Amino acid sequence: MAHEVTILTEAELRGLVKLDLPAVEVVERAFSALASGTVVMPPILSMAIPQANGEVDVKTAYIPGFDGFAIKVSPGFFDNPKIGLPSLNGLMILFSARTGLVEAMLLDNGYLTDVRTAAAGAVAARHLAPSRVETATVIGTGIQARLQIEAAHLVRPFSRVLVWGRDMAKARACAADLTERLKITAEAVSDPAQAVAQSQLVVTTTPAEDPVVRAEWLHPGLHITAMGSDQAGKNEIEAAALVAADLYVCDRVSQCELLGELRSAMAAGVWRGGTPPELGEIVAGRQTGRTSDDQVTICDLTGTGAQDTAIATFAMKAARKTGAGSTILT
Structure with missing residues (x-):
């Protein structure tokens, strides 16, 4: 049975998610949920790659009441500017909290992390x-x-x-x-x-x-x-x-x-x-x-991974309202 996965680019996500009070409030809701003890949030997975002057962090959290949960991968390769590339990039993968199926790939290059961190x-x-x-x-x-x-x-x-x-x-x-x-x-x-x-x-x-x-x-x-x-x-x-x-x-x-x-x-x-x-x-x-x-x-x-799940589900709701992004069948 075919399953649709939404692909959202950085440019699309910048149009959907702004640093505004609604974004602050969804992150605030994630913090409040953390206090309930019902959030599942494992320790950060962090891997250093000294040969490339790089590191990769992986964060995630399941928050009851949110439709999905995100897994965020954030590489930082700090010699990249020498070859004309950004030092930071990354993406979030949004899964259904009900079925575990991949719902979206958010190719944000760190933009959503920037917004949720500021929020x-x-x-x-x-x-x-x-x-x-x-x-x-x-x-x-x-x-x-x-x-x-x-x-x-x-x-x-x-x-x-x-x-x-x-x-x-x-x-x-x-x-x-x-x-x-x-x-x-x-x-x-x-x-x-x-x-x-x-x-x-x-x-x-x-x-x-x-x-x-x-x-x-x-x-x-x-x-x-x-x-x-x-x-x-x-x-x-x-x-x-x-x-x-x-x-x-x-x-x-x-x-x-x-x-x-x-x-x-x-x-x-x-x-x-x-x-x-x-x-x-x-x-x-x-x-x-x-x-x-x-x-x-x-x-x-x-x-925290809870912030990532909050901003990713927020972005996906906005995408559904506007029809943004492209879809692939898996």
Whole structure:
């Protein structure tokens, strides 16, 4: 019996899925589901290929109530730019949660990952940032620097953005893009400590192996979302800052212990806080989030398979409504 599989290209997916509140809300729903204990989400499969300066990550999750589940494959081959190819690509395969049959191949080259990662930052800001944010800082100058600020602005409409990066020219370009996208003041700065001091919301988006945010920079009324540390060896937030914060939250504790900021704090021997709450538990009301605008909060995002299933099923629903994509018979 023939079975139809939908093929969606990156260009088609960019037309179907935007970084907007509906995308944030479907990712928020995935976090809430994680807190229920009914989600099946195995550890990340990660394979390094040192001979090619490459790595491959595989993430997946089954979420009760979602029509499908996704398996995402994300290769990163970091010498590719030398031969005119992008360093990152990848795809998601969407399976029926009822029959296990392949329903769609989402050839997104990482676009859906970019959207769901930024949407997770918005979920963190919605539940953990102070109620009023006037100035936000982003540390980093790449795609996620832009998208994380764009996503946070959906839920905390600040009027000013400060951008810091190791390369001032890239920081200026990022600030110019954010000014154009959000129609607010965005400027590159040379001192990250001063930027943090002026901000109520800070997002770190770097592949740093040494901290880019120091514990002594923390101040009342600050929220930090750290999303760059997703591999052992990466570290954006000084370990002492996790201890000094009023509330430290993980997207998934088991992942943050291996890949996130918690790993670094545990390795340094400074983490004594027991098991931190997860973002989904706060979204679902099972744990207490920020209780006053004066608190200091930190959220550690390593990226979860639940987010991938959420954004893939969201994309497929949009494709069905519009008739986008092509089909093959298997």
